[in-house]
Amino acid sequence: xxxxxxxxxxxxxxxxxxxxxxxxxxxxxWNTLIETVxxxxxxxxxxxxxxxxxxxxxxxxxxEEPRYATGISEMDRVLGxxxxxxxxVLLGGDPGIGKSTLLLQALSHMSGYQQVLYISGEESAQxxxxxxxxxxxxxQAVPLFAEIQLEKIQAALNEHKPRVAVIDSIQTIYSEALQxxxxxxxxxxxxxxxxxxxxxxxxxxxILVGHVTKEGxxxxxxxxxxxxDTVLYFEGDMHSSFRLVRAFKNRFxxxxxxxxxxxGEKGLREVRNxxxxxxxxxxxxxxxxxxxxxxxxxxxxxxxxxALVDEARSPHPRRLCVGLEQNRLAMLLAVLHxxxxxxxxxxxxxxxAVGGVKITEPGxxxxxxxxxxxxxxxxxxxxxxxxxxxxxxxxEVRPVQRGQERLKEAAKLGFTRAIIPLANKPKxxxxxxxxxxxxxxxxxxxxxxx
Numbered sequence: 001x002x003x004x005x006x007x008x009x010x011x012x013x014x015x016x017x018x019x020x021x022x023x024x025x026x027x028x029x030w031n032t033l034i035e036t037v038x039x040x041x042x043x044x045x046x047x048x049x050x051x052x053x054x055x056x057x058x059x060x061x062x063x064e065e066p067r068y069a070t071g072i073s074e075m076d077r078v079l080g081x082x083x084x085x086x087x088x089v090l091l092g093g094d095p096g097i098g099k100s101t102l103l104l105q106a107l108s109h110m111s112g113y114q115q116v117l118y119i120s121g122e123e124s125a126q127x128x129x130x131x132x133x134x135x136x137x138x139x140q141a142v143p144l145f146a147e148i149q150l151e152k153i154q155a156a157l158n159e160h161k162p163r164v165a166v167i168d169s170i171q172t173i174y175s176e177a178l179q180x181x182x183x184x185x186x187x188x189x190x191x192x193x194x195x196x197x198x199x200x201x202x203x204x205x206x207i208l209v210g211h212v213t214k215e216g217x218x219x220x221x222x223x224x225x226x227x228x229d230t231v232l233y234f235e236g237d238m239h240s241s242f243r244l245v246r247a248f249k250n251r252f253x254x255x256x257x258x259x260x261x262x263x264g265e266k267g268l269r270e271v272r273n274x275x276x277x278x279x280x281x282x283x284x285x286x287x288x289x290x291x292x293x294x295x296x297x298x299x300x301x302x303x304x305x306x307a308l309v310d311e312a313r314s315p316h317p318r319r320l321c322v323g324l325e326q327n328r329l330a331m332l333l334a335v336l337h338x339x340x341x342x343x344x345x346x347x348x349x350x351x352x353a354v355g356g357v358k359i360t361e362p363g364x365x366x367x368x369x370x371x372x373x374x375x376x377x378x379x380x381x382x383x384x385x386x387x388x389x390x391x392x393x394x395x396e397v398r399p400v401q402r403g404q405e406r407l408k409e410a411a412k413l414g415f416t417r418a419i420i421p422l423a424n425k426p427k428x429x430x431x432x433x434x435x436x437x438x439x440x441x442x443x444x445x446x447x448x449x450x
Contacts, residue, residue: 005037006035006036006037007035007036008020008021008033008034008035008036009033009034009036009185009186010024010026010027010029010032010033010034011032011033011034011185011222012024012027012029012032012222013026013027013029013222013223014185014189014222014223015027017033020033020035021033034184034185036180036184036185036186037179037180037186065084065085065086066085067079067081067082067083067084068082068083068084068085068110068114068163068164068205069082069110070082070083070106070109070110071105071106071108071109071110072102072105072106072109072270073270074245074259074260074261074270074271075102075106075245075259077257077258077259077297077299078232078245078246078247078257078258078259079230079232079247079250079252079253080247080250080252080253080254080257081252081253083205083207084205084229084252085163085203085205086200086202086203086204086205087199087205087206087229087230087251087252088195088196088199088205088206088207088208088227088228088229088230089205089206089207089208089228089229089230089231089232090170090208090210090218090224090225090228090230090231090232091103091207091208091209091210091232091233091234092209092210092211092212092218092231092232092233092234093212093233093234093235094212094234095211097234097235097236097243098234098243098261098263098267099168099209099234100122100123100128100131100168100209101131101135101263101267101268102234102245102261102267102268103118103166103168103207103209104118104128104131104132104135104137104139104142104267105137105267105268107139107142107164107166108132108137108138108139108142110163110164111138111139111140111141111142112141114162114163114164115160115161115162115163115164116141116142116143116162116163116164116165116166117143117145117156117157117160117164117165117166118142118143118144118145118165118166118168119144119145119146119147119153119156119165119166119167119168120144120145120146120168121146121147121148121167121168121169121172121173122169122172123146123168124146125144125146128144128146129144135266135267136266137267143160143162148172148173148174148182149173149174149175149176150173150174150175150176150191150194151175151176153167153173153195154194154195154198157198157202157204158198158202161202161204162204163203163205164204164205164206164207165204165205165206165207166206166207166209167195167206167207167208167209168209169208169209169210169211170191170192170195170208170209170210170224171183171188171210171211173187173191174187174191175187175190175191175194177190178190188224189223189224192208192224192227192228193227196227196228208228210224218231225249228249229249229250229251230247230249230250230251230252230253231247231248231249231250232246232247232248233245233246233248235358236356240356241262241263241264242260242261242262242271242277242355242356243260243261243262243263243268244258244259244260244261244357245258245259245260245261246259246296247297254297254298255297256296256297257296257297257298257299258274258296258297258299258301260274274299274301275301275302275303275409275413277355277357278301278302278304278353278354278355278357279291279302279303279354279355284380285380285381285382285383286380287374287375287377287378287379287380288306288307288309288371288372288374288375289304289305289306289307289371289374289380289381290304290305290307290368290370290371290374290381290385290387291303291304291305291367291385291386291387291410292305292363292364292366292367292386292387292388293363293386293388293406293407293409293410294357294359294361294363294364295361295363295400295401295402295405295406300402300405300406300408300409301357301409302386302409302410302413302415303353303354303355303357303359303364304353304354304355305324305351305352305353305364305367305368305371306351306352306353306354307349307350307351307352307368307371307372307374307375308348308349308350308351308375309344309347309348309349309350309372309375310347310348310350311346311347311348312346312347312348313348317344317345317346317347317349318348318349319333319348319349320349320350320351321351321352322350322351322352322353323352323353323356323357323358323359324351324353324358324364324368325360328362328365329349329351329368332365332368332369332391333345333349333372335369335391335392335393335395335441336369336372336373336441338395339394339395339440339441339442340369340373340395340441340442340445341442342372342373342376342445344372344376347376349372351368351371351372361400362390362391362398362400363388363389363390363400363401365389365390365391366387366389366390366391366397366419366421366441366444367388367389369391369441369444370387370419370444370445370448373445373448374448379449381448381449382417382448382449384414384415384416384417385415385416385417385418385419386406386407386410386415386417386418386419387418387419387420387444388400388403388406388418388419388420388421388424389419389420389421389424389438389444390421391441395440395441395442396439396440396441397421397422397439397440397441397443397444398421398423399421399423399424400421400424403420403421403424403426404424404426404430407420407426407430407433407435408430410433411430411431411432411433415433416433416434417433417434417435417436418433418434418436419436419438419444419447419448420435420436420437420438421437421438421439422437422438422439424437425437
């Protein structure tokens with residue numbers, strides 16, 4: 001028998017090389033080359049377009065496709081209004097966080113008015129039925145197909161022609177055209193490409209469940225995220241009942257949209273007022289606590305920022321952030337010292353965003369600094385006050401996006417005072433909230449106690 005040849009495939013970019021190297025020569029990523037058996041090249045794809053000819057863009061009739069509502073409003077928000085005909089969604093998350101539960105609930109809602117199909121590659125039919133029974137779902141119109149061979153799955157999709165299909169998960173599917181094992185780079189890339197072509201040609205909306213690595217990224221080649229139309233991540237602490245679904249890519253809607261769920265005995269329940277999750281309930285005002293309004297897609301969220309400043313017991317003071325950018329804290333402390341005269345070089349500084357939420361926008365800068373000053377002076381801020389603003393290296397308070405929407409959300413939840421950037425000052429007063437507009441960090445520190 002002929003000896004099988006192997007190549008080394010990069011899990012990040014999909015590039016190939018004949019010899020193993022520590023660094024991928026294509027994308028320069030380290031330790032991403034995995035040995036894979038070479039496959040015989042053959043034509044396995046059919047064209048997406050039936051015409052197969054060049055057309056003028058102005059001659060193509062463009063119209064909005066009706067969306068398929070999932071019956072779960074938080075899921076529809078993240079998707080941009082629902083599933084799109086022929087769209088491919090990739091849903092990733094840690095094991096046991098609730099991906100299969102959420103999709104089974106969505107198919108249960110949609111089965112009343114759409115043809116659906118649940119394809120299980122990880123669990124047997126009995127296991128899926130047991131979960132549906134535990135969740136007390138109406139699954140009489142939800143057909144189930146337990147299979148991991150791609151060719152049989154394609155035949156089932158062509159026969160039943162569902163409007164929405166769930167494949168759980170893409171790492172368990174394999175194609176007979178390839179010799180590598182399921183879950184390998186070649187198999188994941190091939191199966192995802194074939195299913196994406198089928199979705200575009202037939203109009204079936206397909207949801208792929210994907211595994212994640214220990215670093216939290218989607219397993220498999222990075223090209224998997226480029227193939228699909230929407231990439232969703234299921235986030236949350238395994239020790240907490242709250243789950244967040246975040247959109248990182250969406251060709252049919254806004255990115256960075258956030259859906260909030262609570263895990264209970266009957267499955268995932270939508271959280272209508274997510275701001276309540278990220279606010280602590282103290283008996284009174286405490287030092288080191290400041291509430292800010294962050295923007296997640298089109299949704300403003302109130303998040304409590306907590307800071308603890310303590311005298312350092314070592315020559316190297318500690319700087320620790322949870323839910324916020326670690327490297328940005330050192331820069332903000334330098335700005336606070338230089339432009340507001342508040343030194344923290346001999347203090348340990350710990351900053352935390354309540355509720356396990358991750359804040360990546362710079363609009364939390366001003367709230368972080370005021371929480372640090374409050375903890376350092378051991379004096380709580382004014383009650384019912386929110387703070388928003390980005391801090392520049394020159395000590396200026398820079399504006400944030402959608403400032404008025406953030407202020408209206410704060411006023412709706414009972415907050416009566418706000419410190420905001422001068423450029424975000426509304427032309428008309430907002431009912432129920434007193435606004436203080438500042439241009440520099442020193443002004444914000446001076447107004448933090450009224």
